[in-house]
Amino acid sequence: MEGFVAAGITAGIKPSGAPDMSVVATADAAPVAAAGTFTSNKMTAAPVLVTRGHLERSGGLAAAVILNSGNANAATGRQGLADAERMCGLTAAALGCSSDHVLVCSTGLIGFELPMEVIAAGIPRVVAARHPGGGSEAARAMMTTDTVAKEVVVDGGGFTVGGIAKGAAMLEPNMATMLAVVTTDAAAEPAELQDVLRSGVATSFNRLTVDGAESTNDTVLLLANGRAGAVPRDALAAAVAEACGDLALQMADDAEGSTKTVLLRVTGAASDAEAAKAARDCANCQLVKCSWFGEDPYWGRIASEFGAAGVAFDPERLRIAYGDHVVYADGRPQQPDAEAVGAYMRRRRLHLNVDLGLGHGRAEIITVDLSHAYIDENSRTS
């Protein structure tokens, strides 16, 4: 996108030699309007604290984001804060901007100090490598257990929103080990940009849950350089929401070891809040997740989970459907065409529609199944 540059390199943080350092910056290294949303985990990682502080001090302006994968710089105490600040300082020096105008993100294992010699050597290299088409390289160097890089471009009609992201597990309630950097050439004031980002995140990353866990490092950043001039607030919000939604779906499709992406829609609840509570409980239920892994349209555990969710519930009014295949209604199991349901369940993306038949409350959640591969990826830290 015009006015932004990016790069991704192998700095040497990851033992594997895979790319592990990225930068996204304004083309002229001048600060532009910026906004951020962050994890609410109280075990907050150092880069989150530093980035929040920089956005506060600058009044919502930033010229660059420096990112590393392979080490989350979390649970690293005072040294971690100093290291995160130093990453910003080194980036500012290489770019020729103020350190307060650099934001920082880290992702990887928590509890280990950053290898600062490696990082200090890498920062000037990644900054020097920046170029207008560097977004894909930057996305690749953010990956941890991701198997594919995540990018999106949305044409807003006279302006553009682009984004890169990583995140494959621990995505929930208020996002989780996920990082996203979104840029736009639209013009916006920092406060307006913050509202736009918050609403975009609410309908995308915050609706995605992989395993109910929330990370120490989750960050979504939005930079607006104004090259395309002012645009209607609604149009900007819609384009940012679309970009975030696309990235969130990419994350689900690439979630650790998952074989199914499930788009769960709950309707007919007593309230939106009850719909959201029940949807989240169902999405995070290990037993339900296992049934998706087994491509089994068994409604029993889904019904049981809604019955246990602490929301208004009447088994006689409940209706459960996979796609158009109704598997439970009128107080009893239905018998949809077994072959057609079987074929539907073999798809990567499943639409699960649960209607509680009680009111107008509704919610949508994106989630994934639970597989052997998930356990394998998460049973050892090394």
Add this chain to the structure above:
Amino acid sequence: MEGFVAAGITAGIKPSGAPDMSVVATADAAPVAAAGTFTSNKMTAAPVLVTRGHLERSGGLAAAVILNSGNANAATGRQGLADAERMCGLTAAALGCSSDHVLVCSTGLIGFELPMEVIAAGIPRVVAARHPGGGSEAARAMMTTDTVAKEVVVDGGGFTVGGIAKGAAMLEPNMATMLAVVTTDAAAEPAELQDVLRSGVATSFNRLTVDGAESTNDTVLLLANGRAGAVPRDALAAAVAEACGDLALQMADDAEGSTKTVLLRVTGAASDAEAAKAARDCANCQLVKCSWFGEDPYWGRIASEFGAAGVAFDPERLRIAYGDHVVYADGRPQQPDAEAVGAYMRRRRLHLNVDLGLGHGRAEIITVDLSHAYIDENSRTS
């Protein structure tokens, strides 16, 4: 135990031919004081509704419990209620007691009507097979995915408390697909017995969580025949709690596919409620469960889960230990003896002690790891 008889047989409900019908009754088929605690899942199974109704109508008296495995008689509508009542009626006819004095429990798949011809033929047989030493047979015929039968006998000093149980998954907040029948020869009024049972369940089954799910059928019943005469209320409560605690630990040790039983103790929380909330979140976190499966003493996910639990939390005051091996304290990872920690993590039962360093709130939870076998057992209903 004097004054009770039991039996377990193969009625033919399970295709496998494994035992699937049990009875526990007073020796003379006379009603005695009885109490029950039940699932709070609103998708309540028919036998739970019928048993509750019988205890209410009888004012807390029962002469027998009839149980079947292989079919939960849940989500079966009006037919399910009629079938559960009929199970009681057939049992009462075979024993020569009132139908209201028979309680009924079912466990197995939900959403399928009971095979009533098979059951009607089985009930007179299981009743005829009852004998004073039949508890083990009854425990065996309650099993679903259990690999071992669960029994306990507690010597209360002048009286005895015995129990049988099944349950290997979905054990949480207010119990879950678990059934337990506890008997005692102590004398107690029904109301007193209900209090004793409620407090015993609170410190045992309700502290056990396998996967956060709660079943449609959970039931714990307690019958007191008074043969040993009156006993101090505290002594009875202690013995019932001990019996329930022992059965709960047996359930954890045999939880579906699990390889670890984890006794998680949280101390130093701002309140008992916050300790319980954080303990439950940590116990049900898939990522933490995977680390136990991998015998990995990684503290990072535990710390992250406590940070995300919505309770008062300070990473600098947090202390995490497996047994006596402190893995995190003073705001950073500790380096306990790797060989000793490794040996500790290979044990079946792990004591995980998390101190928040903030107050006097405490809680204890029993849980298990997440394994490939759990997924295999739960990915298909058939």
